[in-house]
Amino acid sequence: MKKRFYPIVFTFIFIIFFIVFYKSLKNSNIYTPRIGINKEIPSFNAKQLNERKEVYSKEFFKKDEFYLINIWSSWCIPCREEHIFLKNLSNEKNLKIVGLNYKDKIKNAKFFLEDLGDPYDIIFLDPNGIIAIEWGAYGVPESYLVKKNMIVKKIIGPLSESSVIEIKRLIK
């Protein structure tokens, strides 16, 4: 019995460690937040880029329409790359594109839109990044597809051809 005790204990420990390490071998060590879909959209007040009027989100978002919330900034390079896809989506009639200008200078934001075109129906300002956190974002760009005041799809990073196709499919 005494002789068997150590080998049993050590094989037991070894097996536990082996399972743990083997399981985590394939896991990515970069964590992306759980894709929080089917969640209600946050409520916030925000100023607009082009108009002076402040907007209350609860009054703005209507239940029977689709919205694409796009968090962008003029200093963000991937935002330039995804701009062409946003322009493509702005042709869709039953989709409203809402921009959330993240920690940007108003002058630069306006210059960015003059330069590349304005696909947004409305642009909210988020000068200190708090509204983006309310949405559950942690960087730019991020996009949220909203239907019936619920987040239906969340895209972290720039939009791509495949995500545009999926959005078009979802809003049909």
Next chain:
Amino acid sequence: MKYFKYIFIIFFIFSLHQGHSQDNKLESKITKNLRCLVCQGQSVYDSDTEFANSLKLLIKNKLDEGLSEKQIYFYLKEKYGEWILFDPEFGKKTYFLWLLPLLLFLIGGAIIFKLFIIKKN
């Protein structure tokens, strides 16, 4: 009487300062327990990314609104998942993490028991 007035003013300033620092303490305690999602492995307190700076501001606002520490954790967990907390809760995915030290302790205890106490007898 004149001195008394000065002492009162000094006391008042110090007490104001103390109140402020206590608030900051809670704020930094919370931000130290939050993982920055951009530069992973660093806490929000240590990080200087856009995300971390916004989060610090948000926590300050939430504390001013009167939310407790637990409510803030719950709020952020809802948004970003449990990963954002450095101190994970006991659950399906974390039971091994919490029980492993206990398990090792028991095994160690068993070895010591085997080696010393049984030998003595």
